[in-house]
Every structure is written in C-alpha cells, then in structure tokens.
Amino acid sequence: MQESAYMRRLAATIEWRFSGRKGSGLDPRVVELVSLAAREGSLAAAARAASMPYRTAWALVDEAERALGQPLLVLERGVGAAVTPLGERLLAARREARRLLDAHRDQLDVALMREPATAERPGLSIAASHDLVLAELRDGWSRRFGIAIAFHGSAEALALYLDGRADLAGFHVPVARGGEGPDALLTRLDRRRDVTLPFVVRMQGLILPRGNPANVRSLDDVVAKRLRLVNRQPGSGTRLALERLLARAKLPVDAIVGWTREEFTHAAVAATVAAGEADVGFGIQAAAAQLGLAFVPLAEERYAFACRRRDLADPRVAAFRRLLASTTVAKVVAPLPGYWLDPDVTPAGESRTSRPAAPRRPPRSREAR
Numbered sequence: 001m002q003e004s005a006y007m008r009r010l011a012a013t014i015e016w017r018f019s020g021r022k023g024s025g026l027d028p029r030v031v032e033l034v035s036l037a038a039r040e041g042s043l044a045a046a047a048r049a050a051s052m053p054y055r056t057a058w059a060l061v062d063e064a065e066r067a068l069g070q071p072l073l074v075l076e077r078g079v080g081a082a083v084t085p086l087g088e089r090l091l092a093a094r095r096e097a098r099r100l101l102d103a104h105r106d107q108l109d110v111a112l113m114r115e116p117a118t119a120e121r122p123g124l125s126i127a128a129s130h131d132l133v134l135a136e137l138r139d140g141w142s143r144r145f146g147i148a149i150a151f152h153g154s155a156e157a158l159a160l161y162l163d164g165r166a167d168l169a170g171f172h173v174p175v176a177r178g179g180e181g182p183d184a185l186l187t188r189l190d191r192r193r194d195v196t197l198p199f200v201v202r203m204q205g206l207i208l209p210r211g212n213p214a215n216v217r218s219l220d221d222v223v224a225k226r227l228r229l230v231n232r233q234p235g236s237g238t239r240l241a242l243e244r245l246l247a248r249a250k251l252p253v254d255a256i257v258g259w260t261r262e263e264f265t266h267a268a269v270a271a272t273v274a275a276g277e278a279d280v281g282f283g284i285q286a287a288a289a290q291l292g293l294a295f296v297p298l299a300e301e302r303y304a305f306a307c308r309r310r311d312l313a314d315p316r317v318a319a320f321r322r323l324l325a326s327t328t329v330a331k332v333v334a335p336l337p338g339y340w341l342d343p344d345v346t347p348a349g350e351s352r353t354s355r356p357a358a359p360r361r362p363p364r365s366r367e368a369r
Contacts, residue, residue, distance in 0.1 A: 012108040014097045016090070018067075030064040031094055033057050034072050034087045042080040043073060047271075048264050051135060051151070054271035055291060124148070124316050127157035128170025129237050130265045131303055132286050133200060133339065136332050147320065151265075154237030158188055161306055168320070172202065172237040172303040174244060183244075185237065189306055197305040198345050199324055203338030204241055205298040207273050207281040212294035214279065219249050219298070222256065222280055229258040230269050230278035237301070238266070242282045245298060285338025295338075302342060322347040 017025035029050070036046035047057035065071050072087040083091070101108065123146040128134055130151045141147040152160065154171035161169030173183035189196070208216055214225055222229065232239040246253060253259050258278060263269045267290070269281035274291045288295040305324075311317050323329065325347040333339050 010110040012101055014094060014101065026064055026067075027060055030060050030072070031090060033061055034083060035091055035094075037073055037081040038083045038087075038091065043075060044268070046081070048268060051265070053265075053267035053290070055274055056271075058275075124167045124320055125165075126150070126168045126170060126305070127152050127160040127166035128168075128305075129154040129157055129172055129303070131170065131172075131200070131202075132266065132284070132336060133329065133332050134170065137329065141323065145319065145323070147323075153233055153235035154185055154240065155235035158185060158306060162188065167307075167311070167316075168197075169306040170199070170303065171306065172241075172301045174204075174241050175201075175300045175302060184240065193309060195307050195309050195312065197307055197321060197324065198342035199303045199305060200333060201300060201302050201340050201342050203285040203297050203299075204238065204283065204301055205285060206296040207270050207283050207288040208294040208296065209273060209276070209279070210292055210294060212296075216280065216296060218296070219245060219251055223251055226257050227279035229256050229261065230272040230281045231256075231259055231262050232269065232282070233262045233264055236264075238283060241299060241301060286336040289337040297338070304342070318347075 013028075015025060015028065016031065029052075033043070033046050033050060033052075036049045037043050040046050040049055043057055043061065044054050047054045050057065061073060065073075068086070070086055071084050072090065074082045074084060076082075126147065126149045128149050128151060134149060135151075138149045141149065149170075150166075154173075157166070157169040157171055160166040171185055173185050206216060206219075206222065208214070214221070214227060216222060216225070216227070221227075231242070243253065246256075261278065263272055263281075266283040266287035269283045270287040270291050270293060272278045273281045273293060282298075285295050285297065307317060325345050330341060333341055
C-alpha cells in the first residue's frame with residue numbers, strides 16, 4: 001500500500017568558507033556557475049542555464065575571484081569561458097563532498113514531520129514564456145504546490161499545450177489596436193475547447209544604455225542610427241511582438257543590425273545592453289529598470305495562460321487560479337516598473353475566450369528615462 005505522507009527533512013549541504021575568517025565564504029551560486037560554465041562553454045550560457053541575468057552571474061564570479069585572489073574562469077570575448085586549475089579543484093572537491101554526503105545522508109539529515117505526499121498535491125505542468133514574476137514565484141510554487149513551470153518561447157509553450165504535453169501554457173500577446181485582428185498566437189486556440197486565464201499586463205519597448213546616449217525614440221531611430229540589436233529567440237512572444245511592430249512601421253528585419261543575435265530571457269537582453277555588447281534590445285520595462293537602463297515604451301501586452309475548458313473544474317486548476325489572484329502575486333508585481341495585474345484576474349467565474357481587451361490602468365509616463 002502506497003504511503004499517503006512523506007517525511008520533511010533538514011538536509012545537510014556543502015558550504016565553502018575561508019579558514020580563519022568569521023562569516024566569510026563563497027556564495028554557493030558561484031560554484032554552480034563555474035560548473036555550468038564548464039559544461040556550457042561560456043558564462044553567458046551558464047547564466048541562462050541558472051535562470052540568472054548575465055550581469056548578476058558576472059558580478060558573483062568577479063566578487064568571488066577578488067576574495068580568492070585568483071581566477072576561477074578565464075573569459076575571452078568570442079571564445080567563451082575556460083575553467084582555471086583552481087576552478088577545477090573546487091569542482092572536484094564538490095564532487096567528493098557530495099559523494100560523502102550522499103553516503104551518510106541517513107545519519108546527517110534531520111527528520112522533521114510528515115506532510116501530504118507530493119502525489120496528492122496539485123501537480124500542474126505548465127509550459128510558459130519567460131516572465132519576471134513567474135521566475136520569482138516558480139520555486140516556491142513547485143515546493144509548496146507541486147506546480148512545475150518550464151520556460152519556453154510563447155509559440156513553443158502553446159505547441160506543448162496543444163500536443164497534450166503541458167496542462168497549461170503561459171504566453172503573451174500585444175494589446176490589439178483598433179482595426180487589428182487577433183494575434184497569431186491567439187488564433188491557435190479553439191474558443192470551444194480553450195479558455196485563457198488572465199495574469200499580468202506588461203510594457204514592452206526598447207532597452208537602451210543608461211541615459212539613452214543615442215537619443216533613441218522609435219524603431220526608425222534604431223534603423224537610421226545603425227544600432228546593434230540583441231534579439232530574442234524565434235518563436236518567443238517578444239520576438240513576434242517586435243516583428244509585428246516592424247511590419248506596422250514598414251521596416252524590414254534585414255535593416256536591423258544584429259537581428260540574428262539572440263538571448264533567451266528579458267534579463268539576458270538587458271544584461272547584454274548593460275555590458276555594452278549591444279546598443280539596443282527589445283523587452284519589458286522591468287528588465288531595463290533592474291539594471292538602471294533607459295527604456296522607450298512601444299507596446300502593452302497581456303500575459304495569460306491557455307487552459308482547456310473542461311479542466312476549469314479540476315481542483316488543481318482552481319487552486320492555480322486562486323494563486324494568480326493572491327496577495328503574494330500582487331506583492332511581486334507591485335514594485336516592478338511597467339507591470340500591473342490584469343484587471344480581469346479572478347479566482348473563479350468565466351474566463352476570457354476571445355482576444356484580450358485593452359487593460360484599465362492608471363496613466364503612465366511615455367518618456368524614455
């Protein structure tokens with residue numbers, strides 16, 4: 001007979017501290033970044049694998065190397081990252097420490113209490129376009145509610161949902177202007193079979209170096225000034241939104257310098273601009289604000305989740321809708337510039353099945369910082 005409970009435990013972990021220095025040690029994320037850089041071949045790829053902005057990853061490694069007095073990684077533009085002998089020794093020591101911990105885990109871990117088994121928790125599988133709010137909530141939702149969120153481009157997330165390989169799909173579409181038809185992503189949903197669960201509204205636009213030194217005000221300026229773009233990957237909702245804006249402005253994509261240079265998150269785009277490796281990116285305002293970058297707003301968009309109509313009565317989906325309408329989500333959204341809760345978020349009642357209408361929101365400045 002299967003047990004209906006599992007034991008929570010305090011798990012012993014590995015920590016590296018300098019001998020003879022109180023309270024001084026390596027941030028555990030540094031060792032993981034060195035390991036990922038060894039596997040992926042670059043710090044930028046390691047940061048993506050860790051779902052971390054590149055600038056944050058670089059700062060963590062730089063701070064650790066200053067404390068150590070010697071490098072863990074050798075970074076070369078256009079080549080990637082190579083692990084130094086010290087980095088290799090640190091990774092080898094971590095492997096051995098993990099082996100010893102695993103061999104004695106029964107003696108070292110401390111049992112606490114029993115809780116309902118994971119199998120009895122709401123276990124939703126969600127394929128979702130990357131979003132700062134979801135990234136902040138993802139680990140907590142996984143631990144507490146068994147909700148597994150995997151980040152993909154909007155088009156890929158919807159494809160996984162439509163193929164039955166995800167319970168829900170998170171995607172975003174521009175708020176439609178008068179006379180415009182529904183976004184291409186929305187046309188993939190069947191009104192009779194699918195509903196959309198509203199989540200947040202975001203501001204998309206041009207991410208530029210601090211102070212906007214090139215005085216950019218539009219996509220026309222990006223083309224005219226031959227600015228180097230860092231783009232999002234094909235199939236991402238953000239790239240589709242940029243393509244739609246370019247088509248509206250009658251600007252061909254081949255007029256954009258760097259069109260094929262791609263990053264996989266808004267934070268990575270902002271970090272690339274902050275590092276001076278690109279002159280402009282396209283993404284959400286909150287990503288620009290996190291690094292103190294300039295931002296030119298171009299389009300509002302709604303982020304929502306596609307759900308099968310028949311699943312609205314599923315307790316797991318009902319619990320997820322309550323999470324979307326919770327004060328926890330509101331607290332994560334509140335401090336993010338260019339973000340606000342979708343006014344149609346509700347834990348119960350009929351969900352939207354047509355394209356989203358323009359959100360009701362407070363007035364905001366349209367000027368670039």
